[in-house]
Amino acid sequence: MNCIPQGSAYSPYSPLFILTLxxxxxxxxxxxxxxxxxxxxxxxxxxRVSVNFIKIDEWRRxxxxxxxxxxxxxxxxxKIGRDDLRPALDxxxxxxxxxxxxxxxxxxxxxxxxxxxxxxxxxxxxxxTNFQTTGTGFDSLELQLRPYLTxxxxxxxxxxxxxxxLVDSVRxxxxxxxxxxxxxxxxxxxxxxxANKTRTRRTKEYLKNVEVVILVADxxxxxxxxxxxxxxxxxxxxxxxxxxxxxxxxILLTGADVRTHEDQLHHLGSxxxxxxxxxxxxxxxxxxxxxxxxxxFKILFVNYLAAPIGSAECMELFERVRSSTSxxxxxxxxxxxxxxxxxxxxxxQRSARARKVFLELYRQVYFTIKQDSACQPPSLxxxxxxxxxxxELLVNDKRHRAPVVFTNLEDTGIPQLCRxxxxxxxxxxxxxxxxxxxxSNLLWESIESYFLSTRRDSRLAAYEDAARGLVExxxxxxxxxxxxxxxxxDNHLNELxxxxxxxxxxxxxxxxxxxxxxxENHQWRSYRxxxxxxxxxxxxxxxxxxxxxxxxxxxxxxxxxxxxxxxxSELHSLVMxxxxxxxxxxxxxxxxxQRTTTIAPHIDNACNFIHPFDTINPAREQYxxxxxTMQRELCGSFKGLLRAALQDHYRVVGNESGAGMFQRMxxxxxxxxxxxxxxxxxxxxxxxxxxxxxMARNKGETAVDEALARLYAxxxxxxxxxxxxxxxxxxxxxxxxxxxxxxYCPPLAEVVSTMARYKERxxxxxxx
Numbered sequence: 001m002n003c004i005p006q007g008s009a010y011s012p013y014s015p016l017f018i019l020t021l022x023x024x025x026x027x028x029x030x031x032x033x034x035x036x037x038x039x040x041x042x043x044x045x046x047x048r049v050s051v052n053f054i055k056i057d058e059w060r061r062x063x064x065x066x067x068x069x070x071x072x073x074x075x076x077x078x079k080i081g082r083d084d085l086r087p088a089l090d091x092x093x094x095x096x097x098x099x100x101x102x103x104x105x106x107x108x109x110x111x112x113x114x115x116x117x118x119x120x121x122x123x124x125x126x127x128x129t130n131f132q133t134t135g136t137g138f139d140s141l142e143l144q145l146r147p148y149l150t151x152x153x154x155x156x157x158x159x160x161x162x163x164x165x166l167v168d169s170v171r172x173x174x175x176x177x178x179x180x181x182x183x184x185x186x187x188x189x190x191x192x193x194x195a196n197k198t199r200t201r202r203t204k205e206y207l208k209n210v211e212v213v214i215l216v217a218d219x220x221x222x223x224x225x226x227x228x229x230x231x232x233x234x235x236x237x238x239x240x241x242x243x244x245x246x247x248x249x250x251i252l253l254t255g256a257d258v259r260t261h262e263d264q265l266h267h268l269g270s271x272x273x274x275x276x277x278x279x280x281x282x283x284x285x286x287x288x289x290x291x292x293x294x295x296x297f298k299i300l301f302v303n304y305l306a307a308p309i310g311s312a313e314c315m316e317l318f319e320r321v322r323s324s325t326s327x328x329x330x331x332x333x334x335x336x337x338x339x340x341x342x343x344x345x346x347x348x349q350r351s352a353r354a355r356k357v358f359l360e361l362y363r364q365v366y367f368t369i370k371q372d373s374a375c376q377p378p379s380l381x382x383x384x385x386x387x388x389x390x391x392e393l394l395v396n397d398k399r400h401r402a403p404v405v406f407t408n409l410e411d412t413g414i415p416q417l418c419r420x421x422x423x424x425x426x427x428x429x430x431x432x433x434x435x436x437x438x439x440s441n442l443l444w445e446s447i448e449s450y451f452l453s454t455r456r457d458s459r460l461a462a463y464e465d466a467a468r469g470l471v472e473x474x475x476x477x478x479x480x481x482x483x484x485x486x487x488x489x490d491n492h493l494n495e496l497x498x499x500x501x502x503x504x505x506x507x508x509x510x511x512x513x514x515x516x517x518x519x520e521n522h523q524w525r526s527y528r529x530x531x532x533x534x535x536x537x538x539x540x541x542x543x544x545x546x547x548x549x550x551x552x553x554x555x556x557x558x559x560x561x562x563x564x565x566x567x568x569s570e571l572h573s574l575v576m577x578x579x580x581x582x583x584x585x586x587x588x589x590x591x592x593x594q595r596t597t598t599i600a601p602h603i604d605n606a607c608n609f610i611h612p613f614d615t616i617n618p619a620r621e622q623y624x625x626x627x628x629t630m631q632r633e634l635c636g637s638f639k640g641l642l643r644a645a646l647q648d649h650y651r652v653v654g655n656e657s658g659a660g661m662f663q664r665m666x667x668x669x670x671x672x673x674x675x676x677x678x679x680x681x682x683x684x685x686x687x688x689x690x691x692x693x694x695m696a697r698n699k700g701e702t703a704v705d706e707a708l709a710r711l712y713a714x715x716x717x718x719x720x721x722x723x724x725x726x727x728x729x730x731x732x733x734x735x736x737x738x739x740x741x742x743x744y745c746p747p748l749a750e751v752v753s754t755m756a757r758y759k760e761r762x763x764x765x766x767x768x
Contacts, residue, residue: 033149034206035170037186039179047141047174051131051148054168056118059127063114065532066091070108072525072657087529090538097162098123122161138174145170178418184425204640208632212248212424213239219253219384222354223267229361236365238636241560242551244628246366250381250420253354256413257386257405262346267353279342286335293328300324343405351384351413358382369560381420385413463596467589467720471712474585478578478708485574486701492562493693499554500686507550508678514545515673519666527665532654534643543639543646546673547685550638563627571620574704575613582612582711589719606718612711619707623700630696634689641685646672 040048069091088108095112096103099120102112118124135141148167179186187210189203207213215235221228239245262268262276304317359380366377389403390412406412522530522540535542551559586607593603634640643650653668671677 033164033167033170034203035149035172035188037172037174037176037179037188039176039184040173042173042175044175045136045138046134047136047138047172048134049132049141049145049173050171052168052170053126053129053131053163053166056124056127059123059166060114060118063117066095067112067114067117068532069525069529070095071111072528087526087537094165098165100161123166126163126166141172145172178421179425180422184421184428186421204635207243207635208629211428212250213245214250214252216252216254219255219351219354220258222253223350223357229357232358232361233365236362237369237552237556240366241369241556241564242631242634242636244564244631246564247378251358251383252417253351253358253382253384254387256347256351256384257389257403259343259405260346260350265346265349265353268349272349275345276342279338279345283335283338283342286331286338290328290331290335293324293331297321297324297328337407340405340407344407344411347386347405348411354384355382369556371557383413383417383420385417387412387414390414460596460599463593463599464720466592468716470585470588470592471715471720474581474715475712477581481574481577481581482704485570488570489567489697492558492566493690493697496555496558496562496693497686497690499558500550500689501683503550503553503555504682504686505679507547508675508682510548511546511673511678511682512670512675514542515666515669518542518545518669524662527662528654528656531650531665534647534650536643541639543643544637547638547642550685551634551636563631567627568624571623571700575616575620578616578708579613582610582715586610586612586715586719589715593719603719610714610718615711615714616704616707619700619703622703626696626699626703630692633692638685638689641688642681645681645684 042048069087072088092107092109095117099117100122101120102109133144135144147162148164148170150164187206189206215232217228217232236249239249268276300317300321304314304321307314307317359382362380363377367373367375386406389406390409392401392403393406393409393412395401409415518530519527526537530537530540530542535546590603590607593600649668649672653665656665656668672681
């Protein structure tokens with residue numbers, strides 16, 4: 001993504017993380033390190049970079065695995081098959097990249113000592129350190145960072161360590177306009193679904209905490225690549241059904257500025273083909289005209305050179321040559337514009353086709369999850385961008401611009417993308433400020449309720465008894481409403497648990513066959529390597545294979561209905577019902593107070609400071625956020641739970657060595673997944689998930705209970721206990737009230753008013 005560095009911004013709030021992740025890479029030069037892009041108010045075109053390297057303990061563990069893979073085949077390369085050398089070859093390749101002095105050694109290499117490698121100066125000197133650099137000009141930024149970010153290697157690095165293996169994370173700071181709200185941090189991570197399982201695991205860990213996910217894919221593969229479609233469907237299923245991100249997804253298709261011929265677009269309709277045909281005819285006619293003009297120009301120029309210098313004929317020919325040149329230049333310009341218009345039109349048609357395909361896949365996945373084809377999904381923003389042409393069009397000197405397809409910045413799609421992200425960040429900042437203002441307002445009302453008592457008067461006892469009775473009736477009503485809501489939630493939880501246990505039993509039945517198939521496809525040391533890496537190595541993910549389907553079908557629908565549809569709607573109804581009942585009680589207390597003239601004005605005033613919805617609704621938001629966090633912790637699969645449950649088992653199997661180790665490893669795995677043990681294992685996985693679900697539910701219920709307690713306390717202090725204390729307390733209360741009104745209320749009112757204006761402006765922009 002290209003960001004124009006300019007402007008300034010300030011935000012005191014925690015940034016919203018937007019994750020950009022790529023579809024699986026086809027080559028080896030993919031992004032291999034998580035990279036955060038953060039706004040900082042630097043000078044235009046200036047940037048600052050911070051590179052964090054992994055700790056020495058983490059590299060020690062990696063080294064031990066690599067050396068164990070190599071040691072297993074040292075001196076035995078003639079006795080084992082080529083496929084069985086793969087773990088050692090992979091490990092040796094990594095070691096040679098990190099340690100240049102090993103590159104001249106043959107394979108299998110002589111024994112390498114882990115302590116010696118750890119003490120190697122070029123490596124040990126950077127482990128656990130932080131490297132920072134600054135610069136000016138974003139054109140060279142990628143080139144300078146390439147050694148830290150990707151597996152791509154330049155020739156001049158062949159005698160140096162490839163340090164990207166040792167990099168933990170990279171942060172890039174600059175005055176990027178797209179991030180100018182200060183509320184957003186972009187995070188670029190290795191491809192989701194990448195064959196490198198270490199990179200994929202880190203990406204999934206990051207997915208738990210980000211607010212928005214941008215999926216990046218090549219537009220050439222977007223429309224017709226079946227592997228891309230399969231990946232996209234799987235990704236969408238996790239994001240929508242399990243993670244609850246249906247409204248926080250964005251698709252980014254790159255390469256829109258790669259020229260394509262119209263003959264490659266087989267999906268064009270007759271109207272589109274006619275438009276392109278008309279453009280081709282215009283280009284053909286302009287080309288013919290230019291050829292004719294070029295011929296005439298040459299004839300005129302020859303005649304001009306042959307005419308006597310200074311003669312009337314010479315002057316006439318000179319004017320005709322100049323006029324011909326002007327006409328020829330005008331035709332050339334028209335021809336270039338026509339060709340550019342045709343290329344742009346074709347590029348837009350390809351983009352429209354890609355969008356249509358992705359939206360259709362999105363709708364299919366959504367309908368499968370919802371099991372209702374009549375329900376329309378939320379909109380899915382899809383941007384097709386041309387970053388190379390965008391960069392070219394930013395060059396100040398137009399003579400040096402060399403775009404391939406687009407000649408207008410808006411056509412590249414990047415300005416629209418930047419505005420979308422910037423506006424999203426602005427809305428997030430405004431939302432955060434509104435939340436703080438709302439909490440401040442609640443605090444003010446809570447404090448105010450302490451200082452509304454009147455004088456002590458025994459005649460007020462009858463009023464207090466009546467008001468207290470109304471509040472007790474409110475509590476009974478709310479308890480009944482809350483109880484009924486809880487029963488509905490329990491019913492959905494039981495439905496989900498039953499679906500999970502049914503799928504778990506099916507997975508347990510399939511597991512032994514999966515284990516036996518593994519033994520057929522991975523033999524000897526590659527099998528052991530897989531075990532030592534907890535079931536994930538290269539493109540093989542045993543844990544995923546063993547849990548395949550556990551969150552699909554009926555489970556997917558039940559999960560989506562409960563967490564992404566029913567729960568939010570039910571909690572909203574709960575808050576509205578409680579709020580309505582509370583308002584009715586407050587009105588009843590207000591009406592009762594009218595019988596006692598000494599407190600009627602006081603009660604009227606107190607009622608204006610009690611807002612039940614604003615008091616309870618934050619608990620609903622906290623409830624839903626806790627559930628959403630639980631959903632994302634699952635990462636769309638049971639495989640993380642299974643990997644953790646089998647950690648000790650993997651260690652035991654991976655420690656096997658010597659004669660007969662392959663048979664012993666297969667026996668241990670087949671015993672672990674025997675019918676009875678498999679059922680018990682998968683039942684425990686469901687128990688873990690349901691425990692996490694119920695813990696999230698209990699935390700949410702606790703938040704609601706605490707909010708209700710606050711609401712009852714405010715009503716009690718403001719409307720029930722109206723008899724005051726001694727004179728000193730009254731003076732203290734009056735002083736506190738004066739402080740609140742003079743120092744607290746005006747700035748809070750100003751913030752609320754400002755946020756309302758921003759909300760109106762953003763709403764108007766959204767309509768446009």
